[in-house]
Amino acid sequence: MSAADDEAAVDKVLAGDASAFEALVRRWQGPLVNLAYRFCRDRGRAEEMAQEAFLRAYRSVDRWRREAAFSTWLFALATNLYCSELRRIPARMVALDDVAEPRDPRAIDGGLEQEDQDRAVRRAVHALPSKYREAVILFYFHDLDIAAASRSLSLPEGTIKARLSRGRAILRRKLSRQLVAPLLRKEA
C-alpha cells in the first residue's frame, strides 16, 4: 500500500464506505501499536490506545486536508491522544532517582551486561519528565528524524532539538551515575 492507496481508502470512507477504513487499519496498525507501546510499555494498553486513535481518525478523517501525508496526520493525532492519555493515567513509572540498579552489575565493556544496560536506559527514558520523554520517544520512533518528530508532536523543530538535547543530558547524567556506582562499590 502506498500514500495514493491511503488517499483512495480515505475517499471511499468519505463516500460512506466504512469498510474501506480496514485497509488503513491494516497498513498502520503496526506503527500505531508500537508507538503506543513505547509510551506505555504495556501491550494491552498500547492496543487500547491504538484502537482509540483509529476510531478518532475515522471520526475526523474529513478534517485531513491532504497538505501532508495521511500518515503524518494519523501520527500527529495518535501522538496527541497518547500524550494526553498518559497524562490522564500515567504508565507505571518510577522517579528518575529511583530507577532500580541493573540485576547484574558485572563489568563488561566498562559497566554492565548489554541487556541490563539497555533495560536501564529504557527505564530511565520512562522516568524523564513528560516533555523530554515525548521528544525522545518520537525522535527514536521516527528513526532519528527531527522533522517527523516535530510534525507528530506539533512543535517547532527547534523546540524538539532543545528538548532532545536536554533529555539526553539528563539521561547521560543519571545513567553515568548508575553505571559507575556498582563499579565503585565493587572496588571499595
Next chain:
Amino acid sequence: MRDPELDRILSNEEEILPSCGFAASVMEAVQREAAAPPPIPFPWKRALPGLCAVALAILSLVAGIILLFIHGAPAQPIPREWLAALASVAAASRNYGAAWILLALLLSFASVKLAMHFASSRMAHYERI
C-alpha cells in the same frame, strides 16, 4: 554514557506485533460508529427567541445601571405597583431557588464554552495539517 551509545540502544527497540484480532476489533468499533445515528444538533431555531430575550434583558439591565450611574437616582420614584410586582417576582424566585438555578446555568455555560474553546484549538491544529 555517550550519545552514540544512547542512539544505538534506543534505536533498537523491540517491535511488537498487534494481536491477530486487533484489526477486526478496530473495524467492529468503526462499524458501530458508522451505524450509530448522527448526534442530535442543538435546536438553535427553537432556542433563538429565548436567547434573544435573555440577551435583551441583560442589555437593558446593563443600560439601566449605566444610566443610573450617569444621571443619578431618578427624580420620580418607582411606581408602587411596580414595586409590588417586583416583590412578588423576588418571592417566587426565592421559593424556586432561582439564584441557584441561575448560578448553575452560568457555570454550565462557562464550562461548556471553555471545553469547546480547548477542543476547537486542538482541532484547528489537525485541520492545518
